[in-house]
Amino acid sequence: MPMTFCPECGRRLVFQVVEGHERPVCDKDTGGCGFIDFGRYSLGVGGIVVSEEDGVKRVLLIERNAEPNRGTWTIPGGFCAWNETAQVAVAREVQEETGVECEIIGLVAFRNRVDPTYNNSYAVFLLRAIGGKVNGEPTEEIATAGFYTLAELDNMPRLSPLSRALAVAALTDALVVLHPMQVTSWVKGHPVMTLWMG
Numbered sequence: 130m131p132m133t134f135c136p137e138c139g140r141r142l143v144f145q146v147v148e149g150h151e152r153p154v155c156d157k158d159t160g161g162c163g164f165i166d167f168g169r170y171s172l173g174v175g176g177i178v179v180s181e182e183d184g185v186k187r188v189l190l191i192e193r194n195a196e197p198n199r200g201t202w203t204i205p206g207g208f209c210a211w212n213e214t215a216q217v218a219v220a221r222e223v224q225e226e227t228g229v230e231c232e233i234i235g236l237v238a239f240r241n242r243v244d245p246t247y248n249n250s251y252a253v254f255l256l257r258a259i260g261g262k263v264n265g266e267p268t269e270e271i272a273t274a275g276f277y278t279l280a281e282l283d284n285m286p287r288l289s290p291l292s293r294a295l296a297v298a299a300l301t302d303a304l305v306v307l308h309p310m311q312v313t314s315w316v317k318g319h320p321v322m323t324l325w326m327g
């Protein structure tokens with residue numbers, strides 16, 4: 130959904146053609162700041178953490194305690210803030226939601242969705258637990274968190290279809306991992322970036 134007012138200066142936006150596309154613009158010719166509305170995007174991140182004990186694999190899942198979808202189960206995760214990278218966000222969210230501290234192994238899945246109002250993407254990382262332990266105590270956001278086997282997933286009807294697909298793939302060694310490498314940008318002021326490549 131296009132914006133009506135400029136988020137930088139508050140003026141009403143007008144439609145103008147920018148590089149071949151009609152977009153809401155804060156018109157500089159009439160005193161605006163030049164802001165262009167390229168659309169609303171958000172990035173969610175999810176973390177897959179697998180534990181293995183006596184040859185039995187378990188995947189880390191959470192039960193939501195807040196709307197939307199209270200009482201449903203998913204892999205842990207959340208939204209990426211504008212000023213943090215996806216890999217930082219996913220480790221932070223997993224730690225906040227479950228108490229488990231992790232490092233990144235790689236990127237394993239991506240999904241994109243156009244909602245009525247905005248464009249949302251979700252990047253899923255495979256993580257390795259390096260510390261902390263599962264906090265089973267309920268919080269405002271999370272009803273419970275824990276590691277679950279493939280058989281236990283079958284008795285979890287409220288596990289989201291997307292998380293189920295990811296969890297099953299993780300527990301059956303079917304994930305394909307894109308590994309991180311550091312690359313330098315040619316653009317002045319850009320930090321060293323992480324490229325995920327198979």
Ligand SMILES: [Zn+2]
Binds near residue numbers: 137138
């Ligand atoms: Zn403006």
